[in-house]
Amino acid sequence: MEDFNLDHTLGCGQVFRWRKQGTWWQGIIDNHLVKIAQQGNRLILDTQLDKHRLARYFRLRDDLKSIYRSIGRDDLILQLIEEYRGLRLIKQDPWECLVSYMCSCNNTICNISGIIEQLSERYGSKIEENHHVFPSFEELKKASMEELRACKLGFRAKNLHHLLQLINRGEFDLESLEHMGYGEARAELQQLRGVGPKIADCVLLFGFGRLEAFPVDTHIERIMRSHYHIPGRSREAVADFARDHFGEYCGYAQEYLYISRLK
DNA sequence: CCCCAGGTGTCAG
DNA sequence: CTGACACATGGG
Numbered sequence: 001m002e003d004f005n006l007d008h009t010l011g012c013g014q015v016f017r018w019r020k021q022g023t024w025w026q027g028i029i030d031n032h033l034v035k036i037a038q039q040g041n042r043l044i045l046d047t048q049l050d051k052h053r054l055a056r057y058f059r060l061r062d063d064l065k066s067i068y069r070s071i072g073r074d075d076l077i078l079q080l081i082e083e084y085r086g087l088r089l090i091k092q093d094p095w096e097c098l099v100s101y102m103c104s105c106n107n108t109i110c111n112i113s114g115i116i117e118q119l120s121e122r123y124g125s126k127i128e129e130n131h132h133v134f135p136s137f138e139e140l141k142k143a144s145m146e147e148l149r150a151c152k153l154g155f156r157a158k159n160l161h162h163l164l165q166l167i168n169r170g171e172f173d174l175e176s177l178e179h180m181g182y183g184e185a186r187a188e189l190q191q192l193r194g195v196g197p198k199i200a201d202c203v204l205l206f207g208f209g210r211l212e213a214f215p216v217d218t219h220i221e222r223i224m225r226s227h228y229h230i231p232g233r234s235r236e237a238v239a240d241f242a243r244d245h246f247g248e249y250c251g252y253a254q255e256y257l258y259i260s261r262l263k
Numbered sequence: 264c265c266c267c268a269g270g271t272g273t274c275a276g
Numbered sequence: 277c278t279g280a281c282a283c284a285t286g287g288g
Contacts (some may be wrong), residue, residue, distance in 0.1 A: 013269070101269080104268090104269050104270080105270045105271065105283095106267090107270090107284090107285080108267085108269090108286070109268085110268090111286060112269080114286090152285065152286090153284080154283075154284030154285050155283045155284050159271090193271090194271065194272085195271080196271050197270090197271095198269075198270060199269085216269095217269035218269075218270085219269070233277095234277085
């Protein structure tokens with residue numbers, strides 16, 4: 001296992017349900033409980049999940065050296081690549097990803113995790129004692145506004161409820177985004193209540209693996225504006241600059257900038 | 264009490 | 277197009 005750092009990959013904030021106890025990370029991939037640890041260049045597994053699905057989830061087939069060569073266009077990103085080498089994007093389930101990042105709006109990672117856990121416990125199917133899968137659309141659509149409120153979604157409850165109604169009426173189809181171009185899919189996502197440019201980019205990057213997506217949140221905007229000359233005051237200007245500056249794999253650059261916020 | 268958090272919708276100028 | 281403000285909830 002080369003160029004893979006499990007702690008950076010699971011701890012950078014791109015996923016919300018993984019927990020670390022001791023040296024073991026515990027989480028769920030494709031409805032399977034997964035315990036995983038890293039010793040040097042070896043991954044240690046305790047799971048029924050097959051290796052191909054694991055490799056897809058952690059994007060182990062991405063050629064990081066090639067991606068580093070592509071995005072490594074300035075001193076800052078080169079330094080972050082060195083510091084966080086082995087951080088990989090994760091290929092999340094699109095549905096869980098969309099709901100998760102709808103909950104991320106003006107919220108903390110800690111609170112987002114809490115919401116996702118509550119939704120899973122209350123509406124997701126149980127796979128083992130104390131472990132529930134994130135609810136499918138069919139499971140989650142049973143939730144009323146009041147019940148969503150009880151899961152601490154706050155003002156985001158009406159956005160999620162609206163999404164559930166929309167899908168139920170056949171007026172939105174998440175899977176159809178798979179076959180669209182980046183721009184078209186992004187515009188389609190932004191028609192949803194509570195989904196703007198940033199959340200749309202998160203869904204496209206983490207849920208659909210569109211590496212040309214570059215989500216700009218408060219941290220990314222602050223970092224980008226302090227290190228580069230961005231022409232324009234909007235967050236879209238930052239995203240436009242980044243896509244041009246870092247190129248076709250700019251989504252990877254975003255994650256290295258994002259993890260660097262911690263210090 | 265303040266401020267901020269992986270933003271977005273709305274509205275005035 | 278730009279800035280200001282509200283929005284639920286939790287934590288510093």
